[in-house]
Amino acid sequence: MTAPIINGKQISEEIRKDLREEVEQLAKQGFKPGLAVVLVGEDPASQVYVRNKEKACHELGYYSEVHRLSAETSQEELLALVDKLNRQSNIHGILVQLPLPKHIDEKAVIDAISAEKDVDGFHPVNVGNLMIGDDSLLPCTPAGVIELIKRAGVDIAGKHAVVIGRSNIVGKPVSLLLQRENATVTMCHSRTANMKELTQLADILVVAIGRANFVDASYVKPGAVVIDVGMNRLENGKLAGDVDFESVKEVSGPITPVPGGVGPMTITMLMQNTLIAAKRLQGLS
Numbered sequence: 001m002t003a004p005i006i007n008g009k010q011i012s013e014e015i016r017k018d019l020r021e022e023v024e025q026l027a028k029q030g031f032k033p034g035l036a037v038v039l040v041g042e043d044p045a046s047q048v049y050v051r052n053k054e055k056a057c058h059e060l061g062y063y064s065e066v067h068r069l070s071a072e073t074s075q076e077e078l079l080a081l082v083d084k085l086n087r088q089s090n091i092h093g094i095l096v097q098l099p100l101p102k103h104i105d106e107k108a109v110i111d112a113i114s115a116e117k118d119v120d121g122f123h124p125v126n127v128g129n130l131m132i133g134d135d136s137l138l139p140c141t142p143a144g145v146i147e148l149i150k151r152a153g154v155d156i157a158g159k160h161a162v163v164i165g166r167s168n169i170v171g172k173p174v175s176l177l178l179q180r181e182n183a184t185v186t187m188c189h190s191r192t193a194n195m196k197e198l199t200q201l202a203d204i205l206v207v208a209i210g211r212a213n214f215v216d217a218s219y220v221k222p223g224a225v226v227i228d229v230g231m232n233r234l235e236n237g238k239l240a241g242d243v244d245f246e247s248v249k250e251v252s253g254p255i256t257p258v259p260g261g262v263g264p265m266t267i268t269m270l271m272q273n274t275l276i277a278a279k280r281l282q283g284l285s
């Protein structure tokens with residue numbers, strides 16, 4: 001039997017519909033959530049993502065600003081823009097598209113974003129709040145992963161979740177969110193000795209390693225939930241996940257495709273974060 005596919009696009013649409021309705025209500029009170037996206041340089045993939053974020057803002061009735069800066073922009077200039085956006089009252093969320101050109105210190109830029117407007121959830125204050133379980137702006141991709149698992153009808157509590165990858169933007173935060181949902185969590189990474197033995201124990205397998213089609217059916221326990229966070233651009237221009245979807249779907253339980261899985265949810269969670277940040281800054285929640 002083939003596994004049910006978790007349709008990230010459709011789940012995204014459902015959530016966006018709720019967001020749109022709430023934004024319409026706020027518009028009647030003369031208030032609009034606002035998102036600023038900053039893109040430095042001309043990386044083609046980044047340009048596509050930024051356009052998708054702009055489109056989502058437009059569809060949901062948010063105010064949006066996109067700042068496209070040349071690859072030669074200095075760190076000082078970028079920090080000056082962040083400072084301006086921090087103080088701009090019609091902007092409630094700030095996202096500086098990563099990666100940044102090598103001459104710019106990413107940490108300095110992330111630290112400069114006001115924690116209240118950090119809709120990526122990358123600022124140390126938000127990371128710390130996530131760690132200790134305080135209310136915070138959650139990083140978008142990890143929040144999307146949890147939402148997809150829940151909306152697939154899976155009860156996370158008591159399950160053994162295995163996360164492959166330990167990055168600050170996916171692996172680490174997703175493991176904290178899974179623990180918050182009462183899963184037992186095992187972390188695997190490039191130096192894990194017995195990876196397959198561990199992943200074969202997973203009721204829920206989250207894969208974020210950045211290697212196309214790395215996980216095949218031999219890694220997966222029959223019936224396990226598989227969430228593929230991978231985004232690998234192949235030489236033929238196609239997008240591939242970290243999971244060999246065709247092989248794994250023959251043994252797994254519910255599984256996310258790439259594209260159409262985690263990607264659309266990342267943008268939806270960004271929109272949700274922007275609404276949360278906007279309401280807080282406006283004293284509406």
Ligand SMILES: Nc1nc(=O)c2c([nH]1)NC[C@@H]1CN(c3ccc(C(=O)N[C@@H](CCC(=O)O)C(=O)O)cc3)C=[N+]21
Nearest residue numbers: 049095096097098099120259260261262263264266267
């Ligand atoms: N500060 C910052 N925040 C980010 O959230 C951030 C970032 N920098 N840098 C780059 C990554 C990547 N990312 C994606 C978002 C949506 C899709 C997405 O919608 N993917 C579609 C396919 C899009 C396509 O065809 O290329 C899908 O999976 O169906 C992909 C990737 C956000 N990122």
